Amino acid sequence: MPRNQQILLDKRPQGAATADDFRLVTVETPPLQDGQVLVRHHYLSLDPYMRGRMNEGKSYAASQPLGEVMIGGTAGEVLESRHPKYAVGDRVVGMGGWQEYGVVDADVPGALRKVDVAQVPLSYYLGAVGMPGVTAWYGLTQIIDPKPGQTLTVSAATGAVGSSFVALAKARGCRVVGIAGGPEKCRYATGELGFDACIDHRAHGDLKAMSRALKDACPNGIDGHFENVGGYVLDAVLLRANAFARVALCGMIAGYDGAPLPLLNPALILVNRMRVEGFIVSEHMQLWPQALAELAALVAAGKLRPRESIAQGLASAPEAFLGLLRGRNLGKQLVKLI
Amino acid sequence: MPRNQQILLDKRPQGAATADDFRLVTVETPPLQDGQVLVRHHYLSLDPYMRGRMNEGKSYAASQPLGEVMIGGTAGEVLESRHPKYAVGDRVVGMGGWQEYGVVDADVPGALRKVDVAQVPLSYYLGAVGMPGVTAWYGLTQIIDPKPGQTLTVSAATGAVGSSFVALAKARGCRVVGIAGGPEKCRYATGELGFDACIDHRAHGDLKAMSRALKDACPNGIDGHFENVGGYVLDAVLLRANAFARVALCGMIAGYDGAPLPLLNPALILVNRMRVEGFIVSEHMQLWPQALAELAALVAAGKLRPRESIAQGLASAPEAFLGLLRGRNLGKQLVKLI
Numbered sequence: 001m002p003r004n005q006q007i008l009l010d011k012r013p014q015g016a017a018t019a020d021d022f023r024l025v026t027v028e029t030p031p032l033q034d035g036q037v038l039v040r041h042h043y044l045s046l047d048p049y050m051r052g053r054m055n056e057g058k059s060y061a062a063s064q065p066l067g068e069v070m071i072g073g074t075a076g077e078v079l080e081s082r083h084p085k086y087a088v089g090d091r092v093v094g095m096g097g098w099q100e101y102g103v104v105d106a107d108v109p110g111a112l113r114k115v116d117v118a119q120v121p122l123s124y125y126l127g128a129v130g131m132p133g134v135t136a137w138y139g140l141t142q143i144i145d146p147k148p149g150q151t152l153t154v155s156a157a158t159g160a161v162g163s164s165f166v167a168l169a170k171a172r173g174c175r176v177v178g179i180a181g182g183p184e185k186c187r188y189a190t191g192e193l194g195f196d197a198c199i200d201h202r203a204h205g206d207l208k209a210m211s212r213a214l215k216d217a218c219p220n221g222i223d224g225h226f227e228n229v230g231g232y233v234l235d236a237v238l239l240r241a242n243a244f245a246r247v248a249l250c251g252m253i254a255g256y257d258g259a260p261l262p263l264l265n266p267a268l269i270l271v272n273r274m275r276v277e278g279f280i281v282s283e284h285m286q287l288w289p290q291a292l293a294e295l296a297a298l299v300a301a302g303k304l305r306p307r308e309s310i311a312q313g314l315a316s317a318p319e320a321f322l323g324l325l326r327g328r329n330l331g332k333q334l335v336k337l338i
Numbered sequence: 339m340p341r342n343q344q345i346l347l348d349k350r351p352q353g354a355a356t357a358d359d360f361r362l363v364t365v366e367t368p369p370l371q372d373g374q375v376l377v378r379h380h381y382l383s384l385d386p387y388m389r390g391r392m393n394e395g396k397s398y399a400a401s402q403p404l405g406e407v408m409i410g411g412t413a414g415e416v417l418e419s420r421h422p423k424y425a426v427g428d429r430v431v432g433m434g435g436w437q438e439y440g441v442v443d444a445d446v447p448g449a450l451r452k453v454d455v456a457q458v459p460l461s462y463y464l465g466a467v468g469m470p471g472v473t474a475w476y477g478l479t480q481i482i483d484p485k486p487g488q489t490l491t492v493s494a495a496t497g498a499v500g501s502s503f504v505a506l507a508k509a510r511g512c513r514v515v516g517i518a519g520g521p522e523k524c525r526y527a528t529g530e531l532g533f534d535a536c537i538d539h540r541a542h543g544d545l546k547a548m549s550r551a552l553k554d555a556c557p558n559g560i561d562g563h564f565e566n567v568g569g570y571v572l573d574a575v576l577l578r579a580n581a582f583a584r585v586a587l588c589g590m591i592a593g594y595d596g597a598p599l600p601l602l603n604p605a606l607i608l609v610n611r612m613r614v615e616g617f618i619v620s621e622h623m624q625l626w627p628q629a630l631a632e633l634a635a636l637v638a639a640g641k642l643r644p645r646e647s648i649a650q651g652l653a654s655a656p657e658a659f660l661g662l663l664r665g666r667n668l669g670k671q672l673v674k675l676i
Contacts, residue, residue, distance in 0.1 A: 230604065252604070260605060266614075267599065270588070273617055277607075277613045
């Protein structure tokens with residue numbers, strides 16, 4: 001069996017996460033038992049939710065135990081199988097974690113699924129046609145539930161979730177305004193992803209400036225917002241929200257490192273008769289097939305082809321992850337392992 | 339036609355509202371036109387939403403123009419009618435405002451309705467079987483939507499909304515915990531209104547103390563919350579909320595006088611996958627008949643018989659209203675005009 005490099009969570013961050021919180025180890029891959037499959041991971045997915053899991057105690061994801069392999073989505077190829085449903089060479093997606101190889105109990109629900117790479121690149125099953133894509137789909141269709149012609153906003157607009165969100169929302173006839181960090185991301189948002197407008201939060205770094213920029217970009221107000229970040233962007237959205245606006249609360253990445261970020265004026269939820277709803281997409285597995293089918297169709301039709309940021313080799317995962325938390329990636333952040 | 343005392347909004351409050359913001363005037367009642375009804379008001383309803391209307395600009399109710407009669411719900415008796423559907427002596431409820439008599443265009447939708455005082459006292463149509471009761475019903479059934487056995491909390495527990503809320507929630511098999519100001523109100527909440535427990539916010543005046551009191555009173559956590567006040571009580575509720583808890587946001591009275599009250603840790607909405615929804619009951623008129631029928635049945639069955647705080651005479655309305663904002667009333671605050 002192959003030797004397997006793994007990255008473990010070594011320490012809980014004090015404030016901002018650092019590379020020192022992780023540890024690279026090499027272990028032997030155990031021989032397969034009946035019902036197990038050996039997967040060689042081609043791609044590791046890096047996602048903001050992982051930062052929440054590094055903390056102790058209550059987060060929107062369960063805490064990650066110290067000394068264990070960091071959890072994470074993986075896409076790869078079956079190298080060896082002792083399960084009747086999987087054959088050598090099958091392309092598969094699972095939650096293999098930050099390691100080169102995974103030994104998977106293939107009967108555990110959600111542990112592994114085969115994917116079709118004819119029209120959808122393998123790596124996309126970790127992004128646009130995977131958890132981030134379904135996250136965008138859930139927030140859009142189950143919480144925001146927009147009507148054609150309505151104006152929607154999304155923060156972290158060029159990330160894996162944001163880029164799926166705009167494709168799904170444009171398909172429903174909405175005006176979609178992104179919020180992203182820096183002119184390069186904003187050009188990418190409007191030039192490639194299909195956003196109608198994009199606001200650079202680095203150029204609008206406080207509530208007043210963001211609120212004014214939203215007013216310009218959303219002359220008819222905001223009917224729905226998908227929140228990945230939190231902080232003053234959400235405060236500004238509430239100031240521009242129309243009556244009965246909905247906010248899908250998916251991430252509060254701005255607050256993961258330290259003190260809670262307050263919401264300045266929650267009375268606006270009442271004034272605007274809004275609905276603000278948090279969700280975790282893994283709690284709605286029954287909707288994934290429907291969501292994945294729509295996302296795969298958009299990719300096949302060329303209407304959802306977001307860029308990816310790809311780091312090379314498992315050892316690069318911690319730095320790539322810290323870069324993701326700081327918004328250094330453009331599009332879905334992956335680690336290529338092969 | 340009778341001479342009519344009125345109270346006008348004279349100034350917009352700077353900070354806290356004062357009696358000086360109002361002005362008492364006496365005017366002639368104009369003769370009736372076809373389709374109009376002259377109503378003698380027996381009761382004027384005082385409600386927290388009126389404070390929002392005294393401010394300029396965006397609130398959860400439209401701004402009240404200066405120099406006009408303060409808006410408000412009224413219950414009274416038809417003195418004269420030039421409308422075929424109303425006869426002298428009919429008991430009616432409407433939005434007559436802070437005045438002794440009202441000349442009503444009875445065809446305007448929502449302007450006037452006849453009520454049956456056989457089993458429900460006239461004044462209750464301004465409280466338990468009126469707007470406050472329907473408000474409690476809407477938040478409970480349309481937003482919180484509880485299951486039997488779940489734990490619900492409500493702030494301003496002994497007010498007109500809170501006292502209807504507990505009756506409706508107990509009828510659905512819930513554990514209901516109130517939050518009210520002072521030992522007298524808490525005794526009334528558990529002794530008469532049917533609350534399972536009541537927390538005195540004066541004895542638990544900060545987040546830590548309130549959070550601990552909620553933990554004691556809600557050993558299984560909080561599944562639904564009806565918010566009338568805002569501020570640290572809402573922060574504490576979020577700390578004790580269960581997964582998928584719902585918050586019906588009905589009032590933020592704590593913030594009406596001045597600077598916005600922040601929500602300390604909105605990330606908890608995500609962590610707990612909560613829904614927080616604001617509403618204004620007058621936007622859901624189609625549900626009122628169903629709500630009023632249930633509330634009237636509870637009153638007729640003796641399961642909803644809240645106390646009332648009754649001020650005497652129109653001139654007492656401003657002070658009674660300011661007392662309401664400070665929580666000096668016990669139960670529904672009314673002004674008796676006759």
